[in-house]
Amino acid sequence: MVMSVRMAPPLPLIVLIMIHGACSQTENVIYSPSHICALKNSSVIMSCTYTYRPGHWIRNVFWTKTLEKVNGEHPDLSKDPEYSQRLQYLGDKQQNCTIRLSHVTMKDSREYYFRFITNKQKLLVFTGEDKWIGKPGVSLTVTDLQVESPERVTEGDSVRLTCKSSCTLTDRATFIWYRNSQLVTTGIIGNQLILWRVSREDTGRYSCGVYGHSYRSPAVQLNIRYPPENPVLSISPSGEIVSGDSVTLICSSDSNPPAEISWFKGRTFVGSGRIFSISKISSDDSGEYKCRSINEHGEKYSDAVTLNVMYPPKSISVSISPSGKIVSGDSVTMICSSDSNPPAEISWFKGRTFVGSGRIYSISKISSDDSGEYKCRSINKHGEKHSDTVTLNVMYPPKKVSVSISPSGEIVSGYSVTLICSSDSNPPAEISWFKGGTFVVNDDSN
Template identity: 35%
Template sequence: EFFLIFTLDGLLQVADWSVTFENPNPCAVKGSSVEFRCSYNYPDREIARKIAWYKGQFIDGDWKRIALSDIPSYQNRSEYLGDLQHNCSLEIQDLQDDDAGYYYFRFDTDKYGRRSKESCLNITISVVNPKRVRAGDTVTLECGASCPLSTTVWFKDGHPVSKPNFTAQAEDAGNYFCAVEGQESVQSDPVTLDVQYSPLNVSVEVSHAGLLTVGSSVNLTCSSAANPAADSYTWYRSTGSSSVLQVGSGQVLCLPSVDLSHSGLYICQSRNRLGENNSTQVLLTVTETDSEYEGKLKCT
């Protein structure tokens, strides 16, 4: 959560009795300070004897107004800037998420007490578009708030983001946060962007380098980058003619005892629910030998 928005409405009681907020819609960033600029009036014949700021809280199911002086978290962060005349301004420092809520000012004279209307504090931050997108979708990053903001800047995994609008690619996945320009040390909570895509960079690794002799063993292992991870692998072999044969499935194609018919170009097709992609061709060449091949490899 990032932005703290205070909405303060003054209350006019009767003639000569009033509480007025000079900045009815101040907006501040978490970690910074905010000042409630406040004034109050009463008849000249009265004398203000007591003032206090309160925060509304639910306690045991009941709505109560608790003096800030009685809330431990405000002890070193709130400062009354006013007096017992007409100034009721208050400053709250190092704003935190828990500062959200309703605030009230009250003053008492010898005969009467008057309280302001409630003030409302809201906290919002949002990223437009789902947190999970597909490659090719348009993403718009936005710091949301209920009041006008200064220029905002965005970061991905700690690095500046040049544009808040972009077409999602696999490399755009990561943790994003925003800040107000000039106050980059005060940052929003991170929002994770998950970019999903069909298999990319499909490749095949061969366990045996070079020529293969009849009767030897070889493994072909397929790998790819995909989100979600590939859940299907299919193997094909081209014999040099126009025909292509499906020769296996699974991430590893095990050929425990090759013969001349295993020679050819092998392709792995990797698939997830978003699509499929093929590897480049890998050539296997099997040659005859005059003597029985010794020390055959075993498929693992």
């Protein structure tokens, strides 16, 4: 038997050319999550896994922040001076490509990519390497924290402060709050701080953070507005005030916004501003002073304080009662009026002779001997002053009437003789002459 063998036509030589991306189902990078929102200054874990085709082995792995090549290759992030000290590769050269990026800043917000290079095992014809990059990459957004607060808060309001970020933090965040750098433990709901019926004690600088992270938001001043408290008035100098001194009155009042201060002497407005000064004070400035503190939320007055100015005697005068004609036997009162602080001691003088003390000097049954010039002296520890003199003119009937003859010796017929009548009286008396019981006309020509 002759057998013929029919040869099958030769098979065409099939060359498999590996085209980058043609078998992408075996080269794959998975980021989980693919979008990360991280807090400024925190550490970020970018979880990553990758696969590659059988028959290959990993030659190199690294991360990059750009799809643009430099000198034919994507820049290795671990060799970037801005990242080298902060980047830690946690993966391996098999499946895990996770990294940790520490102390992230706002500049780190961008997309990052994992890059791996494989070597082929030697085949019949082709040898070499394949390069793969996982895109789209993992998107990192770095956010800070900002406190959002009402612009205007009045005492008694309820206030809601919100800790805001530019994106929702990937890691579940527990928010914490600070007032003047001290931890706040009540009123926290989620990312908000609720202050019920605020008072002026709640005024302060508030900031927020996230538990487990050192970063805090910039502090925001919570400025609580309230009416003035009772103003307190102080005087300088605080001791005795003497005429001519400079005196300062200060009004202290707690309020928000700051109050306008007005000054009153009694009910009369005398000035404005927290400080009221009087230079060269005088007795006219003595009196009760108070200040008023007022803002848009209310007003309060201080307690009144008395400004007691000490000064030497002034305006001294003497009055006489009765004010008309004074007749011997009358009762006469002289009163010395003197303005001084403290009250002055009063002394009385007839001419230069001290005759009494006290504001009132009285003479009962006055006589001609009491006539003369009187004045009073007013004296205290700050000085002394005398009044003008007043004349006390006492009217009285004639007394001590006598007749004298000149010449006083023997009288001879034909000589001239003078008879003189002496009489003490006020006003001066009229003189009449009698010979026996007969009235004699006084003829000065004889």
